[in-house]
Amino acid sequence: MSKINFLKPDKSNLYTFLYLGTFLFFISVLDVLLNSFFSLNITGFLPEFLSFLLPLILGFIGLYFIRIELSGIKQLDLLNKHINTNNFNAILSLLIIFIILKSIPPILSWFFVDASFAGDSKDVCSGSGACWTYIKVWMRRFMYGMYPNGEQWRINLSFIALALLGSVGYFATNKFKKYLTLYYVVIYPFIAFLFIFFFISGGPIFFDFSYGIIAAILSIIVGFFIPSKFKFYYFLVVPFALYILLKYFLFFEEYIELGKLDGLNWVETGAWGGLSLTFIISFFCLIFCFPIGMAFALGRRSGFPLIRYISIGFIEFWRGVPLITVLFMSAVMFPMFLPADFFIDKLVRCIIAISLFEAAYVAEVIRGGLQALPRGQYEAAKSLGMGYWRMHIFVILPQALKLVIPGIANTFLALVKDTPLIFVVGLLEIVGMLNLAKTNPEWLGFAMEGYVFAAIIFWIICYAMSKYSYNLEQKYKTDR
Amino acid sequence: MNFKLKDIGPQLMTVIAVVLVFGFFTYNAQVNMENRGIDFGYGFLSQESSFDVQFSLIEYDGSHSYFRAYLVGLLNTILVSVIGIFFATILGVVVGIARLSPNYLINKFAAFYVEFFRNIPLLLQIFFWYFAALRALPLPQDAEAIFGVTFLTIKGLYVPAFIWQNFNIFFYSIVAAIIAIIIIRIQAKRLQETQGKQTPVLFISIGLILILPLLSFLIGGVRLSFEIPVLKQLATTSFIYEGGVSLPPELIALALSLSLYTATFIAECVRAGIQGVGKGQKEAAASIGLTPNQVLKLVVMPQALRIIIPPTTNQYLNLTKNSSLAAAIAYPDLVLVFAGTALMQTGKAIEIVSITMFTYLSLSISISILMNWYNKKIAIQEK
Numbered sequence: 033m034s035k036i037n038f039l040k041p042d043k044s045n046l047y048t049f050l051y052l053g054t055f056l057f058f059i060s061v062l063d064v065l066l067n068s069f070f071s072l073n074i075t076g077f078l079p080e081f082l083s084f085l086l087p088l089i090l091g092f093i094g095l096y097f098i099r100i101e102l103s104g105i106k107q108l109d110l111l112n113k114h115i116n117t118n119n120f121n122a123i124l125s126l127l128i129i130f131i132i133l134k135s136i137p138p139i140l141s142w143f144f145v146d147a148s149f150a151g152d153s154k155d156v157c158s159g160s161g162a163c164w165t166y167i168k169v170w171m172r173r174f175m176y177g178m179y180p181n182g183e184q185w186r187i188n189l190s191f192i193a194l195a196l197l198g199s200v201g202y203f204a205t206n207k208f209k210k211y212l213t214l215y216y217v218v219i220y221p222f223i224a225f226l227f228i229f230f231f232i233s234g235g236p237i238f239f240d241f242s243y244g245i246i247a248a249i250l251s252i253i254v255g256f257f258i259p260s261k262f263k264f265y266y267f268l269v270v271p272f273a274l275y276i277l278l279k280y281f282l283f284f285e286e287y288i289e290l291g292k293l294d295g296l297n298w299v300e301t302g303a304w305g306g307l308s309l310t311f312i313i314s315f316f317c318l319i320f321c322f323p324i325g326m327a328f329a330l331g332r333r334s335g336f337p338l339i340r341y342i343s344i345g346f347i348e349f350w351r352g353v354p355l356i357t358v359l360f361m362s363a364v365m366f367p368m369f370l371p372a373d374f375f376i377d378k379l380v381r382c383i384i385a386i387s388l389f390e391a392a393y394v395a396e397v398i399r400g401g402l403q404a405l406p407r408g409q410y411e412a413a414k415s416l417g418m419g420y421w422r423m424h425i426f427v428i429l430p431q432a433l434k435l436v437i438p439g440i441a442n443t444f445l446a447l448v449k450d451t452p453l454i455f456v457v458g459l460l461e462i463v464g465m466l467n468l469a470k471t472n473p474e475w476l477g478f479a480m481e482g483y484v485f486a487a488i489i490f491w492i493i494c495y496a497m498s499k500y501s502y503n504l505e506q507k508y509k510t511d512r
Numbered sequence: 513m514n515f516k517l518k519d520i521g522p523q524l525m526t527v528i529a530v531v532l533v534f535g536f537f538t539y540n541a542q543v544n545m546e547n548r549g550i551d552f553g554y555g556f557l558s559q560e561s562s563f564d565v566q567f568s569l570i571e572y573d574g575s576h577s578y579f580r581a582y583l584v585g586l587l588n589t590i591l592v593s594v595i596g597i598f599f600a601t602i603l604g605v606v607v608g609i610a611r612l613s614p615n616y617l618i619n620k621f622a623a624f625y626v627e628f629f630r631n632i633p634l635l636l637q638i639f640f641w642y643f644a645a646l647r648a649l650p651l652p653q654d655a656e657a658i659f660g661v662t663f664l665t666i667k668g669l670y671v672p673a674f675i676w677q678n679f680n681i682f683f684y685s686i687v688a689a690i691i692a693i694i695i696i697r698i699q700a701k702r703l704q705e706t707q708g709k710q711t712p713v714l715f716i717s718i719g720l721i722l723i724l725p726l727l728s729f730l731i732g733g734v735r736l737s738f739e740i741p742v743l744k745q746l747a748t749t750s751f752i753y754e755g756g757v758s759l760p761p762e763l764i765a766l767a768l769s770l771s772l773y774t775a776t777f778i779a780e781c782v783r784a785g786i787q788g789v790g791k792g793q794k795e796a797a798a799s800i801g802l803t804p805n806q807v808l809k810l811v812v813m814p815q816a817l818r819i820i821i822p823p824t825t826n827q828y829l830n831l832t833k834n835s836s837l838a839a840a841i842a843y844p845d846l847v848l849v850f851a852g853t854a855l856m857q858t859g860k861a862i863e864i865v866s867i868t869m870f871t872y873l874s875l876s877i878s879i880s881i882l883m884n885w886y887n888k889k890i891a892i893q894e895k
Contacts, residue, residue: 114616352876494631
């Protein structure tokens with residue numbers, strides 16, 4: 033056994049240092065642990081200042097002793113490599129361990145131990161913990177807004193149906209896989225429109241809007257079978273003709289008063305709210321902003337200067353202003369730009385505004401992907417005799433979109449996180465409902481619980497989305 | 513002829529469509545305004561505004577003009593943006609570097625911070641700080657002093673006011689120090705490039721920026737005194753602090769949530785920037801005998817900054833635009849004062865919304881022009 037120099041731990045006295053260091057380290061952790069979980073201060077006999085710093089000093093000395101390179105013990109080497117590389121790191125590691133130990137008991141007691149879950153009135157919430165009863169009582173309002181209680185099954189049914197229809201892709205056999213794109217791009221949004229604008233609304237308010245959608249989607253479906261020679265003129269004329277046909281000749285108001293036909297009551301959009309509204313808005317904006325953004329991304333890279341400048345102007349305008357002013361515009365300024373007898377519903381105005389806003393961001397993301405493609409791809413496609421649209425649909429866009437999956441996912445995440453802003457036009461999704469519930473005289477003083485609840489929900493949604501986009505990115509990653 | 517038509521056709525149609533849409537909107541706006549008896553014009557800006565703003569950096573009350581109200585809102589927006597950018601940068605850089613730390617605990621802690629704050633809507637965070645967290649602060653009469661002079665209460669943060677004598681001399685001394693530092697930096701760079709000598713620029717700079725203002729105190733007759741906030745009773749249960757500078761809770765909540773939220777994005781930018789510098793660069797620099805500090809200063813940082821700065825500027829812009837969420841908690845920023853109160857009073861929707869949008873737009877466009885110029889300047893010249 034060689035001489036021990038305590039200022040220089042070395043391998044020759046490995047076990048002495050190991051035992052001593054581990055002992056000191058555990059003493060320091062134990063001190064903090066007892067202090068935070070059982071409010072016991074085992075170093076209480078010391079002056080307050082020293083008693084406060086003691087765990088840090090002891091832990092530091094302990095970590096210093098066990099910092100022996102190439103000790104030959106696997107666990108010790110791993111530990112040193114990960115949390116104990118030098119003095120500075122050792123102190124930071126200790127501080128983080130102590131902060132975690134210190135913060136667990138108050139958080140646990142607020143969330144679970146002292147919290148009240150039972151009952152359905154404010155009286156049960158007298159403890160120092162969270163009042164989850166408040167969330168329980170207001171749950172329907174947070175989920176469905178002011179939507180009538182008796183009609184909420186319509187929202188549930190629609191969402192369940194849409195979720196089931198959306199998961200078709202996972203169960204499709206190889207035989208049907210090739211139709212999936214068509215299904216998700218055209219048919220699924222169509223069904224979603226029907227569900228939300230007829231089933232959840234149940235009223236006449238959206239008919240005008242939905243004629244446009246029906247016309248557009250029908251004409252796109254038929255458009256697949258039109259020879260490419262006439263495609264341009266077809267899309268120039270048919271959608272508008274179809275729209276007018278639907279609006280003035282086919283669906284008379286008497287026919288389509290679904291409310292009367294199906295026994296569904298009309299629920300005006302002002303009553304929609306809560307988390308379901310968050311989903312509805314996110315869903316529609318997501319559907320709309322993608323094609324608009326793609327169009328402007330292509331426009332910005334177009335060879336025609338006028339189209340390019342218009343696209344640049346559009347993109348830079350929307351990217352330069354905050355969403356809240358855009359919503360202000362849709363609320364107070366936009367009605368001035370429409371004929372006096374022409375009324376567009378608040379929710380629809382909101383969806384249009386958010387879609388245009390996010391479309392500008394999507395456009396910039398897609399442009400990044402288009403720019404990242406090597407010129408050879410364009411040239412190869414052209415040399416095969418492909419025209420502009422064929423080249424983009426079959427060669428350029430599939431590759432470019434693959435490249436920008438993370439960027440698009442980020443934009444969609446931003447969209448979901450932006451939905452609470454619709455409070456500007458008076459629509460109350462979950463955050464808005466929280467603020468409303470907070471001011472209810474019977475339930476004053478539970479703001480914290482509400483915000484924590486909403487934060488957890490949003491966090492789960494956003495985190496799941498970002499993880500999903502990461503998976504997609506990995507799945508479609510191709511070596512180039 | 514056919515070839516030309518193919519070129520002009522789509523452009524012409526797009527332009528016609530745009531013109532038609534805009535024409536339709538303008539026509540309707542004219543008809544609507546005529547019907548309602550509103551006239552279009554920016555003359556109202558010089559009229560008396562007759563509403564009050566609770567927090568303003570410049571002198572303002574109801575007798576001032578709408579233009580002055582606009583300025584108050586703009587300055588408040590700039591104030592909260594600058595505070596937010598300052599703290600978000602510090603926090604973001606620290607967290608970004610921490611995410612690259614070999615220390616497992618620090619790394620995971622930073623990752624947790626980023627994942628946590630990034631995935632919660634900013635508006636929710638603002639509400640949380642304002643309505644839940646800051647409401648838990650003590651009342652003015654119960655507040656304990658921080659460092660004996662600062663009071664954090666439910667009514668805001670009260671800090672001592674600085675009262676300067678001969679402030680201009682102090683200011684000149686700082687300007688002189690900054691100019692001297694810039695000159696020394698240029699000299700040092702020249703020395704480095706021509707003779708390969710290293711100058712301890714950092715120490716000289718710190719020395720200069722400390723010593724010159726100190727001299728101004730000793731020689732220039734600059735005096736600094738503090739006005740400490742004092743508790744004053746208004747009524748039996750109503751207390752307030754007088755003197756000093758008070759920061760309203762709206763400002764604190766907004767600045768706090770903006771910096772916490774934006775810092776996560778800046779952290780990711782910093783991380784991406786540092787990771788973007790190839791490993792070979794560091795190894796090559798080390799192999800020609802540079803010390804680790806020199807490697808960081810001369811090789812890694814210049815390349816990392818090239819990647820970091822453009823997206824970070826974008827985040828600054830986002831922060832400035834996000835500061836418009838102030839309207840939700842009644843912090844009197846541009847949107848609340850101008851697009852909110854002034855719009856309610858005048859009813860001039862088109863003018864006011866357009867001015868507000870134009871303000872933000874000119875801000876972002878000027879910054880993005882600056883960024884494009886910067887990007888072009890620093891782009892690596894490839895052969």
